[in-house]
Amino acid sequence: MSYGIVEDHDMPAAVTLLLVLLLVVGPVAAQPADCNGNGLPDVGENLPDCDQDQLADVCEYAGVQPGHALRFVGLSGYVMPGPTLAGGAITIEAWVYPFDAIGKRSIVRKSPNNYWLWIFGGQPRFGYLGSAGSTYRIDADVPPLEWTHLAVAHRFGSATVHAYVNGVPVSGTWGQEPAGDPLVDAGPVHIGDNPTGDGKYRGLLDQVRVWSVVRGPAQIEADRFTTPDPNTPGLELLLTFDAGGGDQFENAVTGARSEPAVLDWVPLAACLSCGPDANGDGTVDLADLAIVLRGFGSGQATRGRGDLSGDGRVTTTDLALVLSQFGLVCE
Numbered sequence: 001m002s003y004g005i006v007e008d009h010d011m012p013a014a015v016t017l018l019l020v021l022l023l024v025v026g027p028v029a030a031q032p033a034d035c036n037g038n039g040l041p042d043v044g045e046n047l048p049d050c051d052q053d054q055l056a057d058v059c060e061y062a063g064v065q066p067g068h069a070l071r072f073v074g075l076s077g078y079v080m081p082g083p084t085l086a087g088g089a090i091t092i093e094a095w096v097y098p099f100d101a102i103g104k105r106s107i108v109r110k111s112p113n114n115y116w117l118w119i120f121g122g123q124p125r126f127g128y129l130g131s132a133g134s135t136y137r138i139d140a141d142v143p144p145l146e147w148t149h150l151a152v153a154h155r156f157g158s159a160t161v162h163a164y165v166n167g168v169p170v171s172g173t174w175g176q177e178p179a180g181d182p183l184v185d186a187g188p189v190h191i192g193d194n195p196t197g198d199g200k201y202r203g204l205l206d207q208v209r210v211w212s213v214v215r216g217p218a219q220i221e222a223d224r225f226t227t228p229d230p231n232t233p234g235l236e237l238l239l240t241f242d243a244g245g246g247d248q249f250e251n252a253v254t255g256a257r258s259e260p261a262v263l264d265w266v267p268l269a270a271c272l273s274c275g276p277d278a279n280g281d282g283t284v285d286l287a288d289l290a291i292v293l294r295g296f297g298s299g300q301a302t303r304g305r306g307d308l309s310g311d312g313r314v315t316t317t318d319l320a321l322v323l324s325q326f327g328l329v330c331e
Contacts, residue, residue, distance in 0.1 A: 067206075067242035069097070070192075070249065071264035073312060074202035077193020080251065080258035082110060083210055083236035084185055091153040091211035091234075092117045092126065093220065097204035098144050099311040104199035107150075108208055111187035111195045115210075117152060118199060126152040126161065129183050134176035140165040144203075145309050145317070149224050153214045156181045162214070167221045189237065191258070203311075204266055210237035241265070276308045276321040277328070284328040292318050 070078075094107050094117065101122030109116040115128040119142050127135035142148050142165070151164040159177045163170050191208065192201035207227065213234035230238055230252040238252040244267065247260040278288040295306030295314040306314040308321045 067240060068244045069204040069206040069266045070241045071204055071266050071312070072192040072201040073264070074200045076261070077106065077200055078191045078249070078258045078261055078263070079188045079193070080191065080249075081254075081256040082189025082251070083212065084110065084114060085182060085212055085236070088212055089153070089155045089214040090115055090128075091151065091213065091215040093149070093151040093207065093209040095147055095149050095206040096142060097147050098142060099202040100144050101142070104194065105201045105203070106190070106192065106194040106199040107201060107205065108210065109190045109194060110185060111190050114182050114185045117150070118194070124150050124152070124163065124165070126154070126163070128156070128178060134174050134178050136161045136163075136172050136174050138163045138165075138170055138172040140170040145311070151215070151220045155214055162217070164217065164220055167217070167224055169217060191239065206241055208237070208239040209235065212236050276318070276325050278306060278308060278322075284322060284325045289322050289326070292322055
């Protein structure tokens with residue numbers, strides 16, 4: 001596999017400028033990273049902030065539920081049997097780590113005329129088709145390259161939607177208030193895909209859940225960082241992606257499996273590394289900067305090849321991560 005290494009004489013002007021800034025300003029003062037938390041309310045108030053950036057990264061989230069996530073690169077999604085909710089209520093939950101905030105990014109959709117949850121322009125959207133149909137626009141941002149927990153709960157036929165971002169209630173508006181129960185559809189559930197058009201997801205997904213009940217804020221908060229019992233009343237779809245290998249994933253509630261496909265499993269072991277320490281030697285230094293520069297421009301990169309943001313590419317985002325944490329010493 002070729003990683004498209006960029007030679008020094010091909011270095012983009014932005015990279016050269018950042019190197020000059022590093023030489024002029026000098027490295028930031030080394031600071032310890034004990035990977036046991038810094039007292040900040042990151043992802044669970046007491047979880048580790050291994051790279052000390054005050055963000056909910058893969059490392060921090062993995063400290064809660066070690067296992068695997070699934071990576072999507074915007075080329076295809078995955079199909080599996082799923083619940084058809086013909087009445088009553090629905091709650092959809094998912095941990096998302098989008099690679100960008102561009103256009104429509106579908107998380108889960110019952111194909112083609114039932115319920116859906118996606119991100120559009122960096123903001124969540126929920127909807128379903130009934131005797132009328134519309135999408136509920138949630139007034140909250142889902143930043144790229146961060147883990148965010150999304151939840152939306154709704155009783156069909158009503159105008160009320162309860163939406164939560166990282167457990168915090170947020171408001172929104174209907175484009176057109178839907179009426180009645182959703183259309184009954186025997187089609188499958190699409191994960192990371194929109195079967196009716198564009199909108200394939202780019203990023204990581206974990207803990208995708210669909211319920212046939214309205215979950216309250218206390219219930220959503222209680223299960224944000226844990227995996228619910230598959231036998232919990234009202235739980236219809238539970239995707240943990242913790243198989244960690246193979247060409248299918250499973251609904252832990254019913255045992256139904258996705259159609260065979262090439263899956264990109266991403267391990268989420270607690271504190272895999274210390275921030276932008278690309279070579280894992282415990283220090284963010286010139287060696288890590290060199291790894292990023294050698295891999296700059298690669299479109300099929302790994303962490304060891306300079307992809308520190310987890311989006312499969314080596315870009316100025318990865319370079320900025322090294323420069324912002326330069327000199328960091330990990331205990």
